[in-house]
Amino acid sequence: MILRWFGRKKPEEQARKDETTALLPEAVPAEPAPAEPTQETPVQEPPVPEPVAEEPPAPEPVPEPELPPPPAVETPPPPPIAPPSEPEERKDTPEIVRDDLPAALTAEEEKPKKGWFARLKDGLSKSSSKLTEGISGIFTKRKLDDEALEELEELLITADLGPTTAAKVTAELARTRFGKEVSPEEVKATLAAEVAKIVGPVAKPLEIDATLKPHVILVVGVNGTGKTTTIGKLARQFRAEGKTVMLAAGDTFRAAAVSQLKIWGERTGCPVVSRDTGADAAGLAFDALEEARRQGVDILLIDTAGRLQNKAGLMEELRKIVRVIKKVDESAPHTTLLTLDATTGQNAHNQVEVFRDMVNVSGLILTKLDGSARGGVLVSLAERFKLPVHAIGIGEGVYDLRPFDADQFAKSLMGLPSQ
Numbered sequence: 001m002i003l004r005w006f007g008r009k010k011p012e013e014q015a016r017k018d019e020t021t022a023l024l025p026e027a028v029p030a031e032p033a034p035a036e037p038t039q040e041t042p043v044q045e046p047p048v049p050e051p052v053a054e055e056p057p058a059p060e061p062v063p064e065p066e067l068p069p070p071p072a073v074e075t076p077p078p079p080p081i082a083p084p085s086e087p088e089e090r091k092d093t094p095e096i097v098r099d100d101l102p103a104a105l106t107a108e109e110e111k112p113k114k115g116w117f118a119r120l121k122d123g124l125s126k127s128s129s130k131l132t133e134g135i136s137g138i139f140t141k142r143k144l145d146d147e148a149l150e151e152l153e154e155l156l157i158t159a160d161l162g163p164t165t166a167a168k169v170t171a172e173l174a175r176t177r178f179g180k181e182v183s184p185e186e187v188k189a190t191l192a193a194e195v196a197k198i199v200g201p202v203a204k205p206l207e208i209d210a211t212l213k214p215h216v217i218l219v220v221g222v223n224g225t226g227k228t229t230t231i232g233k234l235a236r237q238f239r240a241e242g243k244t245v246m247l248a249a250g251d252t253f254r255a256a257a258v259s260q261l262k263i264w265g266e267r268t269g270c271p272v273v274s275r276d277t278g279a280d281a282a283g284l285a286f287d288a289l290e291e292a293r294r295q296g297v298d299i300l301l302i303d304t305a306g307r308l309q310n311k312a313g314l315m316e317e318l319r320k321i322v323r324v325i326k327k328v329d330e331s332a333p334h335t336t337l338l339t340l341d342a343t344t345g346q347n348a349h350n351q352v353e354v355f356r357d358m359v360n361v362s363g364l365i366l367t368k369l370d371g372s373a374r375g376g377v378l379v380s381l382a383e384r385f386k387l388p389v390h391a392i393g394i395g396e397g398v399y400d401l402r403p404f405d406a407d408q409f410a411k412s413l414m415g416l417p418s419q
């Protein structure tokens with residue numbers, strides 16, 4: 001596989017970090033789940049006032065699209081047909097690009113010079129220096145006694161590995177080395193091995209089912225956690241693998257989110273299905289899936305809103321998207337990715353709980369591990385939720401996303417060399 005260059009130009013950046021962390025209370029109160037509507041009774045979005053001034057008012061509830069006739073089992077997909085008269089708000093969707101990547105993606109010179117492990121290690125340096133300095137402080141010329149173990153456990157908790165992981169890892173260290181003098185290097189190596197054991201089972205690459213046309217990937221997460229950027233990075237990877245990709249701008253509440261996705265679409269040569277601000281996100285997802293089917297696209301990536309300040313409204317919107325796309329393909333979405341911003345530390349746990357209640361999250365992508373001193377949170381997430389971690393993001397660039405590798409991550413977190 002040849003990875004080609006992705007454009008020099010960066011997508012417009014959204015200064016939404018504050019928004020992201022502000023959105024999540026320490027513990028998000030449980031909302032009563034709305035009754036699952038039937039087809040005959042389209043859901044009416046409750047008229048909850050939007051607390052954020054910049055967002056447009058909630059759109060008028062749009063009835064769910066008509067259920068198309070069920071596709072016959074074991075029959076090939078219908079031949080491409082021209083869509084019937086378009087609804088008024090619908091815009092033309094560009095045809096899928098089947099040839100080479102756009103020129104912007106083929107420029108090699110700006111590909112990262114360093115290898116992934118070196119960049120991962122650099123990216124995790126804030127997290128690792130906190131740990132390694134702490135370990136050196138505890139274990140320089142000291143025996144592994146109860147007091148040292150207690151200090152180590154505390155250090156691991158403050159580094160976001162979580163109490164369960166911290167207890168497990170220190171217990172393992174005590175089992176093999178108690179009463180002996182241990183060097184900081186030995187401790188780091190033991191911890192790296194234990195961390196790799198914990199995160200190993202969740203390190204699962206994102207698998208695309210080539211028989212699906214399209215394989216539908218729904219991307220959910222709190223605003224600012226990196227959904228749109230991750231979609232752009234994934235789109236480039238899929239395109240570089242020769243797959244055809246369509247993007248759906250499902251965050252219809254924010255005009256900036258739509259234009260950001262369009263920029264990624266242009267750069268990666270992927271058509272973007274979008275609607276006017278305030279349009280019904282489920283209707284858009286439905287149209288996008290129909291269009292992707294019509295064009296025989298390999299992968300459809302659907303962006304979504306992440307306004308947790310209106311949690312009930314968001315839950316209804318996400319569930320409606322899922323319900324509606326199932327009318328086109330009952331097995332969709334085939335993957336539901338939750339993006340988590342590693343800089344939010346333990347707050348990421350709340351986000352998993354909240355989004356798991358809303359949609360059937362099938363895997364995680366941890367973003368911003370580069371800017372975070374809290375990269376250890378990946379370990380506690382793995383321990384607690386056991387959800388696959390498909391990839392990690394270590395920067396804003398298009399090459400800054402890679403499949404999650406347990407061993408590399410554990411070594412980088414402990415500041416150890418790759419061998």
Ligand SMILES: Nc1nc2c(ncn2[C@@H]2O[C@H](COP(=O)(O)OP(=O)(O)OP(=O)(O)O)[C@@H](O)[C@H]2O)c(=O)[nH]1
Pocket residue numbers: 013014015016221222223224225226227228229230251257260304305306367368369370371392393394395396400
């Ligand atoms: N350092 C770093 N920045 C990242 C990473 N992933 C995304 N970002 C940046 O985080 C910011 C938010 O990313 P978006 O992709 O817009 O997040 P979003 O979840 O789509 O947010 P909304 O558009 O508000 O829904 C942008 O400035 C991105 O460039 C990462 O892995 N590392």
